[in-house]
Amino acid sequence: MLNVKSPKTKQSADEKTDREHKLHLGRQLVAVGLHRDRQAFTEVYDYYAGRVKSFLLGKGMNEDTAEELMQEIMLIVWRRAESYDPSKAAASTWIFTIARNRRIDYLRGNSRIEVELDDELLESETPERDQAQLVLDAQNAKRLEQAIEALPIEQRQVLHLSYFRGKSHGAIAAWLDLPVGTVKSRIRLATQSVRAQLIDTDRDDIL
Amino acid sequence: MTAISHHISDETLQDYAAGTLNHELEVVIACHLTLCPACRSRSAMAEAFGGAELSGCTPSPTTTSAADLLNRLDDAADSYSTEPPESTKPVVSGDGINQVPMPLQRLLPTTLDKLEWKRLAPGIKQHNLSDRHRKEGAFKLLNLSPGVVLSKHTHHDRELTLVLQGSYQDEIGRFKAGDIADFGDDVMHQPVVDTDKPCIALIATMSPVRYSGMFGRIIQPFVGI
Numbered sequence: 001m002l003n004v005k006s007p008k009t010k011q012s013a014d015e016k017t018d019r020e021h022k023l024h025l026g027r028q029l030v031a032v033g034l035h036r037d038r039q040a041f042t043e044v045y046d047y048y049a050g051r052v053k054s055f056l057l058g059k060g061m062n063e064d065t066a067e068e069l070m071q072e073i074m075l076i077v078w079r080r081a082e083s084y085d086p087s088k089a090a091a092s093t094w095i096f097t098i099a100r101n102r103r104i105d106y107l108r109g110n111s112r113i114e115v116e117l118d119d120e121l122l123e124s125e126t127p128e129r130d131q132a133q134l135v136l137d138a139q140n141a142k143r144l145e146q147a148i149e150a151l152p153i154e155q156r157q158v159l160h161l162s163y164f165r166g167k168s169h170g171a172i173a174a175w176l177d178l179p180v181g182t183v184k185s186r187i188r189l190a191t192q193s194v195r196a197q198l199i200d201t202d203r204d205d206i207l
Numbered sequence: 208m209t210a211i212s213h214h215i216s217d218e219t220l221q222d223y224a225a226g227t228l229n230h231e232l233e234v235v236i237a238c239h240l241t242l243c244p245a246c247r248s249r250s251a252m253a254e255a256f257g258g259a260e261l262s263g264c265t266p267s268p269t270t271t272s273a274a275d276l277l278n279r280l281d282d283a284a285d286s287y288s289t290e291p292p293e294s295t296k297p298v299v300s301g302d303g304i305n306q307v308p309m310p311l312q313r314l315l316p317t318t319l320d321k322l323e324w325k326r327l328a329p330g331i332k333q334h335n336l337s338d339r340h341r342k343e344g345a346f347k348l349l350n351l352s353p354g355v356v357l358s359k360h361t362h363h364d365r366e367l368t369l370v371l372q373g374s375y376q377d378e379i380g381r382f383k384a385g386d387i388a389d390f391g392d393d394v395m396h397q398p399v400v401d402t403d404k405p406c407i408a409l410i411a412t413m414s415p416v417r418y419s420g421m422f423g424r425i426i427q428p429f430v431g432i
């Protein structure tokens with residue numbers, strides 16, 4: 001039912017290699033944006049195309065549609081690579097948002113609604129009490145993944161159903177036959193503990 | 208903008224990041240995110256969860272290689288070389304100053320101060336933003352006069368309320384411009400407009416609101432704050 005990897009199955013050397021590889025792919029994505037580098041795109045494609053397809057299949061799409069939509073998504077990655085900013089997000093997050101948005105366009109026929117960055121009402125000043133900002137850049141992506149892997153299985157299951165099976169928290173509750181409040185509290189606990197771990201790790205770096 | 212004190216819940220931000228909400232709820236969320244840097248940062252983390260799920264998943268076999276894709280791009284020549292046009296800015300017949308975030312302004316025929324309202328009940332006006340049947344949920348602006356008290360009610364399933372102007376108070380607290388009310392069906396509340404200015408709020412639901420009380424049953428099809 002769930003395709004959740006055990007956190008203990010990987011050697012730390014592998015994890016280091018894996019992390020290096022993902023950072024490398026982030027740099028390759030930047031190279032695609034800067035130089036239309038085909039070799040760099042091929043590496044990004046080889047890693048993400050099959051995963052994007054899994055994401056689409058996981059949401060109940062048939063094989064042919066998923067293959068076709070995956071190609072469209074990877075074309076968007078190619079065309080928009082110059083707008084990827086590794087200081088703002090990991091490559092995986094950037095590609096995830098493109099895949100998510102393209103899937104919504106396809107299923108719904110109207111675009112996902114997001115903040116418009118040139119909105120004159122865009123408030124950029126962060127209140128003082130919220131200044132402990134998280135940095136979710138490419139460097140931090142692996143920490144985030146480790147923090148997620150360290151979550152209790154019932155919290156990871158809720159994340160997986162949400163992002164990969166396309167279920168809202170209400171639908172997750174119905175599917176798992178749990179009260180909505182239980183699902184909400186799992187989401188809140190997962191969010192809080194990952195956030196806390198990322199902030200703690202940042203402090204360790206400063207000390 | 209004064210400090211925002213009521214924010215989007217973790218579970219709603221997760222649903223938004225995962226892409227499981229409807230268009231109407233997305234509009235309300237994008238409006239709050241425009242006004243609230245704290246929730247924008249939380250939203251970025253919710254999206255990073257999605258990125259981590261993506262890179263941690265098992266890849267499926269694909270029938271197309273990167274070379275196939277790029278070769279096809281060459282064959283199609285210029286048709287892929289330009290970005291699709293950005294969605295066009297709305298023509299606003301007012302004085303050109305946005306009083307509401309763009310995701311909402313795009314849906315309005317004019318600026319907020321020139322908007323036409325339909326009277327529902329004494330002190331209660333609405334501007335409907337949806338052509339859906341009300342059984343499929345509400346999407347509208349509500350304009351409540353000073354002193355208006357709504358019937359006690361709970362919210363069925365999913366409902367978001369974003370205050371755009373003025374304020375109201377209920378059992379949970381005081382909701383001012385920029386504040387969002389994001390509660391499930393476990394909260395019974397009775398909003399009261401608590402200043403001498405009208406309270407204008409944007410409301411979206413997945414399904415209708417349920418009112419208790421007689422007045423509530425009469426206005427139930429129209430109101431949802």
Ligand SMILES: [Zn+2]
Binds near residue numbers: 213214239243246247
């Ligand atoms: Zn907020």
